[in-house]
Amino acid sequence: MLKFSWNRCRRLVQAGMILIFLLPLTGMYQVLGTLSSSRILGLTLTDPLAFGEVLLASKTITMTFLISALWIAGLYLFLGKAFCSWICPIGFLIEGVDALKRKWPWLTRIQIHKNAIDEQNQYYWALPFFLVLSLVVGIPVFQTLSPIGIIYRAFLFGLGLEVLLILIIIVLELAGYRRGWCRMLCPIGAFYALSARWSPVKVRCDTDKCVQCFQCVKACDYTAASLKNMIEEGKVYAASSLCTRCGRCIDVCPARALQFSLKPEKSPEPESMAVAKNLKADTPAAGRISRRTALQGVGLVVLAGLSYKPAKALAAAAPKVFRPPGAVGDEEFLAKCVRCGKCIEICPDKTLLSAHLDQGLNLGTPYFIPRQIPCSLCMECPDVCPSGALVPLDMREVKIGIAEIDQDRCYAYQDDVCRSCYNSCPLIDEAIKMEGFQYPVVDPEICTGCGICEYVCVMEYPAIQIKRMS
Numbered sequence: 001m002l003k004f005s006w007n008r009c010r011r012l013v014q015a016g017m018i019l020i021f022l023l024p025l026t027g028m029y030q031v032l033g034t035l036s037s038s039r040i041l042g043l044t045l046t047d048p049l050a051f052g053e054v055l056l057a058s059k060t061i062t063m064t065f066l067i068s069a070l071w072i073a074g075l076y077l078f079l080g081k082a083f084c085s086w087i088c089p090i091g092f093l094i095e096g097v098d099a100l101k102r103k104w105p106w107l108t109r110i111q112i113h114k115n116a117i118d119e120q121n122q123y124y125w126a127l128p129f130f131l132v133l134s135l136v137v138g139i140p141v142f143q144t145l146s147p148i149g150i151i152y153r154a155f156l157f158g159l160g161l162e163v164l165l166i167l168i169i170i171v172l173e174l175a176g177y178r179r180g181w182c183r184m185l186c187p188i189g190a191f192y193a194l195s196a197r198w199s200p201v202k203v204r205c206d207t208d209k210c211v212q213c214f215q216c217v218k219a220c221d222y223t224a225a226s227l228k229n230m231i232e233e234g235k236v237y238a239a240s241s242l243c244t245r246c247g248r249c250i251d252v253c254p255a256r257a258l259q260f261s262l263k264p265e266k267s268p269e270p271e272s273m274a275v276a277k278n279l280k281a282d283t284p285a286a287g288r289i290s291r292r293t294a295l296q297g298v299g300l301v302v303l304a305g306l307s308y309k310p311a312k313a314l315a316a317a318a319p320k321v322f323r324p325p326g327a328v329g330d331e332e333f334l335a336k337c338v339r340c341g342k343c344i345e346i347c348p349d350k351t352l353l354s355a356h357l358d359q360g361l362n363l364g365t366p367y368f369i370p371r372q373i374p375c376s377l378c379m380e381c382p383d384v385c386p387s388g389a390l391v392p393l394d395m396r397e398v399k400i401g402i403a404e405i406d407q408d409r410c411y412a413y414q415d416d417v418c419r420s421c422y423n424s425c426p427l428i429d430e431a432i433k434m435e436g437f438q439y440p441v442v443d444p445e446i447c448t449g450c451g452i453c454e455y456v457c458v459m460e461y462p463a464i465q466i467k468r469m470s
Contacts, residue, residue: 006247010085014092022155024345034152035087036143037068037340037386044068044386048076049191050338052131053140054387058335065387073195080199081192081222084182085244089151090169091182097173107174122183122242127190138331142187143339144363153341153354153364160356162363179221196241203238203249204261205230216249216258237263318360320468321367322451324352325375325398326382326390336389339364343381343390351375370451370466375400377426377450396427401449401466403432403442410463412439421453421464440464 021038023031032039037046044064051069055061076083084091101107130142143149147169150162172180182189212231217224226240227249250258318334324343327333343366344352351373355362368375377398382390403421411418415438422440425432431447432440442464449469454462 005251007251010246013086014089017087018089018092018155021152025156029346032345032384033340033342034156035089035148036146037338037342039342039384039386043071045071046338046386047188048073049127049130049188050140050143050340053134053143054336054338056131056135057138057140058332058387060336060388062388068386076192077195077198078201080196080201080241080245081189081243082201082245083192084189084222085246088148088188090147090186091244093151093166093170094173094179094182097170101174122190122193123185124190124194126185126187127194130187138335139361140335140338144361146339147181148188149339149364153339156341157344157354158356160358162357183222193241196243199241200262201245202261202263203227203230203243203245204259204263205236205238206257206259207234207236209255209257211255211257213254215252215254219248219252221246221248237261318362321355321359321362322370322375322400322449322466322468324366324368324381324390325377325379325395325400325448325450326385326393327400328389328391333389334361334365336387337365338387338389340386341366342384342386346380346384348378348380349373349376352381368451370454371462372455374451374455376452377448395448396446398448398450399469400451401468402444402447403449403453403464404467405440405442405464409459409461410440411458418458420456420458424452424456426450426452 020031021034023029030041035047036050037044039045046065046068048069051065054065133141145162145165147165150165154160154163169181177184210231214228214231217228217231220227222244223238223240223242226238226243229235230238245260247260250260318330320330323333324347328336341354341364344354351368352366353368355365355367357363359365359367366381377395379393379395379398382392405413405421407413419434419440422428422432422434427446427448430443432442432453435441449466451466453464454466457464
């Protein structure tokens, strides 16, 4: 009979969490989105960091968006930093790199950072940095560049140059910066490390069974120092908030002395000593920025952001694209879009695309190309948008753009018979009318800019095209 293993369970969950978000590729839409924001069986869930970035970037909040983030925040207040080892695909990828290094030892020869290969400090600078940067520039910066989102979007919507960031993370690991992304650069890991201080789920040691072999310390990737202190000083609970609840220490313990347990409010060890150990385990190493210095720096950046708001300039610099129906203005859209991809997945005609790195600051946001696949105005995409970047509207209220006819190229205006655009318009005899039963004429007040007319135009270079509204 196969022995129970937390590590084996964790591998199944990690693989399952990747596969479950790929269900839309099979035509099953019970699960939509990515880890930034998802809709599972009708329940919307949002990463608290994504919520915080959008809140700071857009300076607005909706109650449904807040509630969707509170569900996840509450879950990880209980489970601590479990996201990093059980859910995050980057963690799964990095552990795969570790497995390759064990299988092919020659990979370790390219390490350039050998002195700190076993370093396990958590660096918190990325959390305030990305939050403040989102406030200043008016765009959820980490959601735009997040390797977690990039991985899911690559599977769901195709590869782009942004996958180079994933390769950089792998190279960082091979170069000897063990868990370099997770410890030094990832704001999600820093956020959950802070919230994990209140998690009741701890690794508990039965001191009567412990033989002090320290196998658990050797197996731990994140909080070996806390485990070592617990064993050497005969403590009952590992105190560090950096523990990812991976269960590896439990699996390797030959005496079965370690288990997951809910830590009681009154700990068997003095609380002051536990807190002291926790702080000691997480204290910044020499040369790292102190908390006071970091806060001062954040304050200066905030003041700079209040005096200078480049959001309009950045929105103007981004390539102009056609957004889904119900999209708010360019500046507000870039600030509110979580880059979760739910609108792209739910689109029945596969009209919407996910912007790649060649689209600049539009990276990860939805858009469409009318000549390739127009919008059918089904109005399903605004219903799955969690942040208000897409607003539910009646079809007649949609304003994606306005159709314009090049009369010099249109067959009808050359006295040929062609009614392709007129016959295909979803608002026939309203958005496009036939003047004298011969010439198509667009009513700019009614035209939605769906692009169907441009799509069906028989000209190789369409004589009717959608133009963005200024």
